[in-house]
Amino acid sequence: ETGVTQSPTHLIKTRGQQVTLRCSSQSGHNTVSWYQQALGQGPQFIFQYYREEENGRGNFPPRFSGLQFPNYSSELNVNALELDDSALYLCASSYNPGTGVTGELFFGEGSRLTVL
Amino acid sequence: AQSVTQPDIHITVSEGASLELRCNYSYGATPYLFWYVQSPGQGLQLLLKYFSGDTLVQGIKGFEAEFKRSQSSFNLRKPSVHWSDAAEYFCAVGGRGSQGNLIFGKGTKLSVKP
Numbered sequence: 181e182t183g184v185t186q187s188p189t190h191l192i193k194t195r196g197q198q199v200t201l202r203c204s205s206q207s208g209h210n211t212v213s214w215y216q217q218a219l220g221q222g223p224q225f226i227f228q229y230y231r232e233e234e235n236g237r238g239n240f241p242p243r244f245s246g247l248q249f250p251n252y253s254s255e256l257n258v259n260a261l262e263l264d265d266s267a268l269y270l271c272a273s274s275y276n277p278g279t280g281v282t283g284e285l286f287f288g289e290g291s292r293l294t295v296l
Numbered sequence: 297a298q299s300v301t302q303p304d305i306h307i308t309v310s311e312g313a314s315l316e317l318r319c320n321y322s323y324g325a326t327p328y329l330f331w332y333v334q335s336p337g338q339g340l341q342l343l344l345k346y347f348s349g350d351t352l353v354q355g356i357k358g359f360e361a362e363f364k365r366s367q368s369s370f371n372l373r374k375p376s377v378h379w380s381d382a383a384e385y386f387c388a389v390g391g392r393g394s395q396g397n398l399i400f401g402k403g404t405k406l407s408v409k410p
Contacts (some may be wrong), residue, residue: 184339213396222300222386222400223340236397270339274396285396287332287339 184273184288192294193261201256201291203271211235212254213285214246215270223270229254230276258293266295298323300387302401309377310409317372317404319387329370330388330398331361340386346370357381382408 185204193199205212211230215223225238229248243259252273258265269292272285301320309315321327328347332340344355351363361372370387384405388398 211396220402222388222402223398224400225397228396238397272340272396284342284345285398287341289337289339
């Protein structure tokens with residue numbers, strides 16, 4: 181059983197650029213959640229994807245967008261990068277049996293984004 | 297407002313000593329409560345969770361936590377700390393149908409003295 185994997189592990193961008201982060205969910209999981217963890221802070225919920233659709237969103241602007249693919253992997257896209265977007269981006273996968281209850285979240289090791 | 301408060305930013309304990317990390321929450325519905333641990337440069341690992349039932353829950357690595365509804369608390373404990381427990385600990389709250397939206401505290405960094 182493979183766990184949650186994220187790529188890239190580290191990247192550096194400049195203000196105004198766009199970035200795509202990728203996440204492969206754990207085997208048997210059908211739901212992916214994305215979190216932003218700024219330095220010295222706890223993770224903050226960005227959004228969740230289930231059945232290839234956004235299924236819940238936190239307080240993040242529309243320039244944060246995502247995709248989920250038929251194999252349940254996911255991408256997080258951030259446009260028009262700002263300095264405050266520098267953070268560790270965590271992906272978590274889980275299994276939703278279709279009852280509206282999301283199961284336990286399993287986190288990847290994250291992608292650390294630095295915006296200069 | 298929904299929130300999680302971890303009052304202690306940094307705690308240092310001696311190896312072999314007992315540990316208690318505090319967590320208070322504010323949540324409008326029946327809470328699901330979690331403790332996660334994060335080692336430097338790593339993702340989050342679930343230590344334990346509370347959904348319902350027995351208010352004292354056991355987790356991995358010898359950790360336990362007690363849910364006290366009247367105090368809106370979910371404190372994490374370990375009777376004897378090992379050097380490998382040094383890490384950052386996060387308390388989180390969610391609810392049924394919260395769609396993976398967990399609200400995390402700011403974390404407590406644990407240092408262990410030899």
